[in-house]
Amino acid sequence: MSAVVTETNSQVSGDTSSRETLVALVGNPNCGKSTLFNILTGLKQKVANYPGVTVEKREGTCFSQHGKKMRLIDLPGAYSLNARSPDEAVVRDVLMGRRHDTPRPDVVVLVADASNLERNLYLATQVLELGLPAILVLNMMDIADAKQWRIDLALLSERLGVPVIPMQATAEKGIIELKAAMSRKLASPPLRHPPIPAEIYATLDLVRQELVGTGALHNFGGLLEPLYLISDHDPEHYGIDDAHLSRITAGHDALEKQFPGWEDVLVAARYESIEKLLHDVLRRPEREESTLTDKLDAVLLHPFWGWACLLGFLGLVFYSIFSLAEGPMGWIDDATGFVGDWVETKMPEGDLRDLMVNGVIAGVGGVVIFLPQILILFFFIGLMEDTGYMSRVAFIVDRLMSKVGLNGRSFVPFLSSYACAVPGIMATRTIASVKDRLITILIVPLASCSARVPVYLLLIATLVPSTAVSTGVKVLIMLSMYALGTFGAFGFAWLFNRTLMKGQSALMVLEMPSYKRPAVKTILLYMLERARLFLMRAGTVIMGLSILLWAAMTYPKSEGDESSRLAHSLAGKAGHVIEPIIKPLGFDWKIGIGLIASFAAREVFVSTMGIIYAVESSDDDTTSLREHMRAEQWPNGKPVYTPLVCVSLMVFFVFAMQCLSTVAVVKRETNGWKWPLFQIAYMTGAAYLASLLVYQGGTLLGF
Amino acid sequence: MSVTTILSDLAVGNTAVIQDMPTGHDAHLTRLRELGLVPGTRVRLVRRAPLGDPIEISVRGSRIAMRCSEAQHIKILTE
Numbered sequence: 125m126s127a128v129v130t131e132t133n134s135q136v137s138g139d140t141s142s143r144e145t146l147v148a149l150v151g152n153p154n155c156g157k158s159t160l161f162n163i164l165t166g167l168k169q170k171v172a173n174y175p176g177v178t179v180e181k182r183e184g185t186c187f188s189q190h191g192k193k194m195r196l197i198d199l200p201g202a203y204s205l206n207a208r209s210p211d212e213a214v215v216r217d218v219l220m221g222r223r224h225d226t227p228r229p230d231v232v233v234l235v236a237d238a239s240n241l242e243r244n245l246y247l248a249t250q251v252l253e254l255g256l257p258a259i260l261v262l263n264m265m266d267i268a269d270a271k272q273w274r275i276d277l278a279l280l281s282e283r284l285g286v287p288v289i290p291m292q293a294t295a296e297k298g299i300i301e302l303k304a305a306m307s308r309k310l311a312s313p314p315l316r317h318p319p320i321p322a323e324i325y326a327t328l329d330l331v332r333q334e335l336v337g338t339g340a341l342h343n344f345g346g347l348l349e350p351l352y353l354i355s356d357h358d359p360e361h362y363g364i365d366d367a368h369l370s371r372i373t374a375g376h377d378a379l380e381k382q383f384p385g386w387e388d389v390l391v392a393a394r395y396e397s398i399e400k401l402l403h404d405v406l407r408r409p410e411r412e413e414s415t416l417t418d419k420l421d422a423v424l425l426h427p428f429w430g431w432a433c434l435l436g437f438l439g440l441v442f443y444s445i446f447s448l449a450e451g452p453m454g455w456i457d458d459a460t461g462f463v464g465d466w467v468e469t470k471m472p473e474g475d476l477r478d479l480m481v482n483g484v485i486a487g488v489g490g491v492v493i494f495l496p497q498i499l500i501l502f503f504f505i506g507l508m509e510d511t512g513y514m515s516r517v518a519f520i521v522d523r524l525m526s527k528v529g530l531n532g533r534s535f536v537p538f539l540s541s542y543a544c545a546v547p548g549i550m551a552t553r554t555i556a557s558v559k560d561r562l563i564t565i566l567i568v569p570l571a572s573c574s575a576r577v578p579v580y581l582l583l584i585a586t587l588v589p590s591t592a593v594s595t596g597v598k599v600l601i602m603l604s605m606y607a608l609g610t611f612g613a614f615g616f617a618w619l620f621n622r623t624l625m626k627g628q629s630a631l632m633v634l635e636m637p638s639y640k641r642p643a644v645k646t647i648l649l650y651m652l653e654r655a656r657l658f659l660m661r662a663g664t665v666i667m668g669l670s671i672l673l674w675a676a677m678t679y680p681k682s683e684g685d686e687s688s689r690l691a692h693s694l695a696g697k698a699g700h701v702i703e704p705i706i707k708p709l710g711f712d713w714k715i716g717i718g719l720i721a722s723f724a725a726r727e728v729f730v731s732t733m734g735i736i737y738a739v740e741s742s743d744d745d746t747t748s749l750r751e752h753m754r755a756e757q758w759p760n761g762k763p764v765y766t767p768l769v770c771v772s773l774m775v776f777f778v779f780a781m782q783c784l785s786t787v788a789v790v791k792r793e794t795n796g797w798k799w800p801l802f803q804i805a806y807m808t809g810a811a812y813l814a815s816l817l818v819y820q821g822g823t824l825l826g827f
Numbered sequence: 828m829s830v831t832t833i834l835s836d837l838a839v840g841n842t843a844v845i846q847d848m849p850t851g852h853d854a855h856l857t858r859l860r861e862l863g864l865v866p867g868t869r870v871r872l873v874r875r876a877p878l879g880d881p882i883e884i885s886v887r888g889s890r891i892a893m894r895c896s897e898a899q900h901i902k903i904l905t906e
Contacts, residue, residue, distance in 0.1 A: 204861045242887040243863045271888075357857070385850030391860040395868075412871075412885065427877040519892050523878035526894070631855040631897065633862065636883055636890035 144185075144195045146227060147306060148218065150251055151235035152244050153201030154512075154637040156263040158182075159293045160235060161198040162646050164303075169196075171653050175225055177210045177362050178553070178795055188307035197226065203243075205250045206355040206387070208631075209556060210362040216352050217363040219254055222342070231310055232258040233302070238275060238290070239267035239638060241406060245398045249284075253318050254348060257310035258286045261302060265290045267638050270415055274407040283401055285313040294643055318348070319393035324379070324386050331375040340368035354379065355387055359558055417512075417638045424516055434520055437513075438539065441504045445543040446574070449496035456496070460489030478678065479671070487670035490725065491663040494546055494785065495655055501540050501547040502654045505554070506647035508536070512637040514554065519634055528614045529621030531557065531632045534564040538613070541571040542606075545786045549793055550654060557631075563620045565793060566803055569786050570613035572606045572778065575726040579777050580605055582730050586750040587770035601774075609778045612810065658789070665788035673724045673784075690735055695720050709776065709815040710769040712758065722782045729777075768827045772819040779811035830905045835882065835898035837872040843903035844869050856900060863887040864901065 151157040161169070165184030172181045182198040199218060200211035207213040214223075221228030234251060236244035241262070252258060260281075262268075268275065281288040287305045291298030320328065325347070332350040335341045341349050353364065354376040361369055379386050423429050464481045471477040508514040518532030525532055533555040541548030548568045555561040572580075584598050673695075682692040690696050699716035706716055714736050722729035730749070737752045756764040781787070781804045790800040837843055845868050848856055863886045864870070873883040873890060881894045 203858070206857070206861065208858055240887075240889040243889045246861060246863070387857050388848075388850045388860055388865075391857065392865045395863065395865050408888070421874070425874060425877070425883075430877050515892070519876050519881060519883065520878075522892075522894070523876060523880050526880075631858055632881065632894050633858065633897075634881070634892040636892055 143227075144193050145188075145231060146195045146197070146229045147231045147233055148229035149196065149198045149233050149235055150215065150219070150247070151201065152203055152237065152240075152247055154635055155201070155235045155237040155240075155244060156293045156640075157201065157235045158198060159510075159643050159646050160233075160261070160263065160291070160299075160302075161196065162643070162649055163293060163296060163299055165196055167649075169649075171657065173795075174214055174223075176795065177214070177360070178793060179211050179214045179362075180553075181226075186303075189303055190307055192307070194306065197229070202247060204247055205352045207352070207358040207362075209358055209558065210360050211556075213356065213358045213360075213362040213364075216356075219251060219256065220349055220352075222349075222363060229256060231306065232256045233306070234258055234260045234286075235263055236260060237267075237637075238262040238265050239271055239273065240264075241268075241273075241275065242395075242398055242402060245401070246394060249394065249398065250318070252284060252286065252313050253316055255312050255315060257312050259302065259305050259310070260284060260286050260288045261291050261298070262288060263291045263293050264638070264640075265298075266292045266295075267415070267640075271413050272409050276405045276407075280401075280405045283405065285316075294640055318351070318390070319397050320347075320351075320390060321393065324383055324389065327379055327382055331378060335368070335371060335375060338368060338371050340365065340371055350375070415638065420639050421516070421636075424513070425519065430516075430520055434517060441501070442539075442543065444500050444504070445497055445540070449500055452496040453493055456489065456493050460485060460492075464489075479674070482678070483671040483674040484667070486674070487667040490670055491659065491666050491785070494544065494658065497544050498547045498550070498655055498658055499651050501543070501551065502651045503647060505536065505540075505551055506650040507642055509554065509650075510640070510642045510646055512639045515634050515636050519636065522632065522634075526632075528617040530564060530617055531555070531560050532634070533557075534560060537564055538568050538571060541568040541573060544573050544575070545569040545571065545783065546658070546789050547654075549786065549789045550658065552793065559624075562794065562799065563617055563624070565790055566620060566799065566806075567613040567617045569781060569783065569803070569807065570609050570616065570779065572609040573726075573783075575783065576605075576777055578727045578730050579722075580774060582733075582750060583770045583774050586753045586765050587767050605774055605778055608775065612779060616806070616810075657792075663788075665791065666785050669784045669788070670724060673721070677721060686735055687737070690717065690732075708820065709812070710766070710772045710819040712764055714756075715764075715773065719776075719780075719782070722777075724782075724784050726777060726782050766827075768819060768822040771822070772815045775818050776811045776815040779807055779814055781807035781811075832903060832905060833899050834870065834872075834884070834901040834903050835895035837870075837882075837903060837905065839872050839874055841905060842869060842871045843905045845901060846904050847902040849900055855897060859893070859897065859901075862891055863889065869906075870903070 149157050149161055161182065161184065164186045168186070169182060169184030172183075173179065174181050179200055184196045184198075186194055186196055188194055197218070199215045202212040202215040204212065205216045205219070207216050217223045218226050218229065219232070232251060234248045236248055248260060262275065262277070277288050277290060289298055289301050289305055291302065293299075328347055328351060331354060332341070332347055335350050335353070340353070353372050356364060356372070364372060383389070424433055464485045467480050467485065468477065471480065505514070508517065514536070517536060520532070521535045522532030525534055534552070537548045537551040537555070540551055545568050548571070549565050552561050552564050552568075555564060580602055584601050587601070588598060676694040676698070677690060678693055680693065682689055684692075696717055698720055699713040702716045703713040706719070711719070714733075717736055718729045718732045721732040733753070734749050737749065737756070753765045754763070758764055787800045787804065790803060791797060794800070831846065834843070834845075845864060845866050847866055848860065848864070868886060871885040873885050875882050876892070881892045882898060883890055883892045
């Protein structure tokens with residue numbers, strides 16, 4: 125909850141002469157608002173967060189026909205000013221001038237899907253009642269035409285009292301007309317009241333007076349601010365001061381007591397007035413025309429072909445993430461090594477050089493290495509979102525996901541996490557429900573990501589000498605690790621759904637938008653934006669933590685070879701300290717160092733073990749390392765790496781949260797340290813218990 | 828012949844008119860109303876998902892998918 129937006133902000137919204145005109149784009153999700161925003165602003169846009177919440181603030185500039193600069197904000201998609209989510213609360217608060225960080229817009233461009241006019245007018249009429257100068261854009265006119273809808277634009281404009289502009293944003297039709305309209309001086313639309321029955325109106329006015337008295341409102345004139353505040357159903361009550369929340373809830377309850385279901389009455393009244401309007405304005409055929417969307421859905425949502433297409437498409441996505449990214453990731457790795465070597469030759473030996481090479485450069489490399497996968501994944505997600513296929517994917521898999529209390533929207537982020545949890549967590553932004561999104565973020569790192577593969581491979585190779593067992597057994601062990609992670613993720617999703625945020629059930633409503641041709645510009649901008657956000661926000665945290673970890677593995681300094689220096693470092697000592705804790709899992713202090721080092725990234729385990737045993741090894745060839753590991757003994761002469769220990773260690777890697785990048789991204793996506801810390805605790809706890817069970821159980825059974 | 832039933836039981840391709848929805852402080856149903864599902868509105872069941880749930884309906888020219896657990900609260904009169 126936030127306490128930012130309660131004081132009056134007349135000083136920011138009152139004076140319009142000294143600053144650029146502020147234009148806000150408002151509309152339902154899937155109305156083509158973002159496509160329009162991208163056309164109007166091009167690359168002159170920036171994406172940030174509204175303070176205190178993970179709602180994206182997209183801002184840009186564009187020029188009017190007379191060359192006057194205008195500021196544009198693309199408000200989040202909303203269905204109603206009765207907020208159900210932080211996104212919708214932001215729309216409500218910006219339009220009412222309730223936010224400090226964003227002045228009240230001077231002009232509102234209402235974007236409506238012409239082929240879905242009735243529903244889109246619900247929000248549009250709500251916004252028009254606020255009295256801001258407005259333009260109504262009817263986007264997707266091509267689809268409305270295909271459905272043989274005839275809209276009387278002149279009459280609609282007359283009845284609503286605002287200019288109406290037909291548009292097909294994907295073909296850039298109607299943009300010039302919109303710009304011309306934006307350049308003209310716009311009058312406020314005629315004052316109109318929401319359709320509210322008289323007795324509810326009177327009670328609402330009483331509630332308003334009370335709220336004004338407490339300072340919960342500052343728009344002293346109208347009934348609209350109290351109306352939309354008391355019909356706030358956002359679970360976070362974002363944008364409402366904590367101190368006023370109880371008053372507002374009391375206002376809601378008072379109305380509810382006097383007129384049970386008053387909100388539903390208002391909804392029905394608004395639709396009734398929209399029906400009356402459209403009766404005169406819209407001519408549509410009696411039967412629904414079969415559109416291109418229907419023809420495509422007949423295949424893409426077919427009980428058999430739907431699955432086939434989905435699996436085929438996901439196969440392509442995965443193939444691309446794994447194989448296409450491989451090349452660029454290799455180049456980044458090589459480049460990091462090259463720069464490191466170069467610095468090593470140019471700088472005098474010492475701590476500073478060591479910091480540069482092993483801390484900074486390796487840290488930057490460790491961040492940039494994610495870019496190829498992020499770009500490829502977000503290309504496909506952008507494509508799915510932009511064409512409308514994403515909703516279909518969610519529709520097909522929702523039944524499966526609902527078994528563990530998630531919804532269909534969690535599917536793609538979860539699946540992406542088998543490549544890497546970082547883009548997977550970033551992809552959870554497409555989940556509208558706060559609760560489902562959080563649970564998805566918490567569980568996706570349990571999907572066995574590609575960074576676990578080198579560790580699994582090393583341990584399987586140590587566990588089973590290649591001559592003794594067939595490849596089949598190794599594959600089977602590998603698959604069971606993947607299965608363990610998957611079932612673990614579902615198990616925890618089920619558990620969190622029943623414990624965290626209990627009682628908050630999320631409504632699963634998916635809009636199935638008409639398919640449209642993807643706009644290359646929109647997808648490219650989306651990819652660049654994700655990549656930039658990752659580098660800026662997560663990258664800095666990853667780098668800082670990498671340097672800290674480097675310091676722990678370097679200081680205090682001691683003589684000797686690399687292996688003994690590491691053993692005497694802070695991390696090495698920590699390995700000794702945690703040995704009593706990890707001994708019940710079958711691990712010695714050397715494995716402890718490996719575990720500590722692999723907190724940075726799982727694959728670091730392999731190279732760290734190489735340093736500890738002072739052997740040359742690489743991810744591709746671990747022959748000498750695993751021979752060394754097999755020969756490793758406890759002080760009493762027993763081998764360290766028994767098959768049971770190898771399994772126990774693999775199970776530990778399945779569950780443990782060992783990835784700084786994931787921690788950094790979770791911190792960014794949940795806006796604080798609470799959830800990443802919880803995630804580290806529950807995952808590492810689960811890892812410990814699972815390994816303990818494997819090792820102690822296995823020992824008891826005589827393995 | 829008109830039959831009173833619930834939305835989740837409507838046959839694929841059939842049309843019905845919403846008769847009644849529970850009213851009061853259920854935010855989910857209020858949101859469904861805001862999406863156009865108010866009593867008196869015509870709805871058509873377009874399809875069921877490959878696994879039977881959720882369902883896709885056509886209402887006021889828009890296509891919305893919802894779970895049967897939600898749709899069972901909506902009373903309809905088939906045409």
